[in-house]
Amino acid sequence: MVENRPFLSFLTHAALILGVAFLCFPVWMALVASTHGAEALSRAPIPLWFGDRGWENYAQLLSGGLPEAGGVPVGRMMLNSLVMALMITVGKIAVSILAAYAIVYFRFPFRMGFFWIVFLTLMLPVEVRILPTYDVAVRLGLLNSYLGLSLPLIASATATFLFRQFFLTIPDELVEAARIDRAGPMRFFRDILIPLSRTNIAALFIILFIYGWNQYLWPLLVTTEERFATVVVGIQRMTNTGEALPVWHYIMGTTVLAMLPPVLVVLSMQKLFVKGLVEQEK
């Protein structure tokens, strides 16, 4: 629609700006709150502009341990989150691309059966199978380890399905050309399939990284030692101060810090991400 009506374009812009403001306001508040002291935040009215305690707050968060968070520096929690999120992301992509490769390109008995079994696990996210999964994790001795944090979250029906759909769009002729060029199964996978899936992998990387980073329930359950706490769990711990006043300036500071890695991932990969979602190299 190409219409030149100033009022309409004013209206659409107003609606969009309002929407952006609505979405950004909480982020703004977190950012502002993290630069004030505890007293400023417990008094009404809540400050809407930056305070002067920013450096101190963030220095304290990153280096020193906060008693409210079990004495673990936020830096450590972020590292834990990063390791967990990366393990989940890389693991999910690796497992699902291989599964999709097997399902699409190899003829083996019960091929579609396996596909549907993988597909059915869509209905079994961690939250549904949390007790049996926890039981398995305990028996395997995975409590309080990075492996325990990530392994149960790695299997991914969604990613397998996505790769399968993408592989099905790759023309047969390309596969045949590769066979004539003497590319064996592994060579074909490495030289042709993975480069062609690049944008899909990037899109999935972003989605899965954020999924992994935001995990809450499972890390809460499988880690009891403070040194394995992830940042999302850490935030929750800080708010549970019982009788004492919540340390809002630290909580908000941690929140801001926790937002940074996903933002960085999205910013650095958004070009590929958009490409992966809208266009396909054929």
Next chain:
Amino acid sequence: MAGLSLRGVKKVYPGGVTAVEGADVEIADGEFVVLVGPSGCGKSTLLRMVAGLEEISAGEVAIDGAVVNRREPGERDIAMVFQNYALYPHMSVRQNMAYGLKNVGMPKPEIAARIDAAAKVLQLGELLDRKPRQLSGGQRQRVAMGRALVREPKAFLLDEPLSNLDAKLRTHMRGELKELHQRLRATFLYVTHDQVEAMSLADRIVVMNAGRIEQIGAPREIYDRPATRFVAEFIGAPQMNFLPGALLDETVAAIGLRPEALSLGGAGEIRLEGRLRLVEDLGADRFAHIGLGEAGPTVIARAAPGASLAPGDAVSLSAARAAIHRFGEDGRRIG
């Protein structure tokens, strides 16, 4: 370079559909053989069996005397050009051409030398570092040819390589392909549904229909002496006119006359009377569609240049009796 031989090659798909029933073709070293037929006649399946992309149900395919039935496509020492070119989209032209050579562990300097040589032959020089999506259809076609060329294979297999190009470019590439064959003197097996391509490119044509080979022969031979009614219909445009034998005092089931064998007016041994229905002017040729009698069949005749023709005119046709093709009840040629 080497010859190809197909002996009783048969393809039966699981489920019982027979795509190719026992094809026997001997292709000499350096020969350009075109498999032609309507879609679904099994010509592509036959080619794919030679390539090794399709399993052979029965019979033997031999390349340079060695039976290759059980060999992988990559081990048959053939090169294939696909209908949609099948270039690797993420690789540059150079990488596309190098890929097959790299996979067999050829040393880099030799790969580079072969690519340079092929690029020179196909005028791919400036394109070597482009990606396939930055190329036009004709250029992609040339790259696909180049990828086949660098392999220096025993035989080139081409599966409708020109069918994705527009008419003008197709004619041009057809010429290039023919020239390339003359320069390389390599064995070519070429699949097409276009009889013009078959006629213009082939040393020998294999006409296929419904999984069977109808006729094998040089283009001229196929055109002049079609072995079956199917071949006579399929080769030649506009197609041959068919009339019941009785119409011209012949004892056979059907007779065929090529449009150029019929002349308007004139004095041949055979005469037919009719009324002009329409005239197709193709520039070089004009084809007159003539209805024989009120409800009779329509025949197409090539009109002599200059003659004035108007629909509705009563015209008489003549032909030499020697120009008649005779076909029996079963569609086979008689005489």
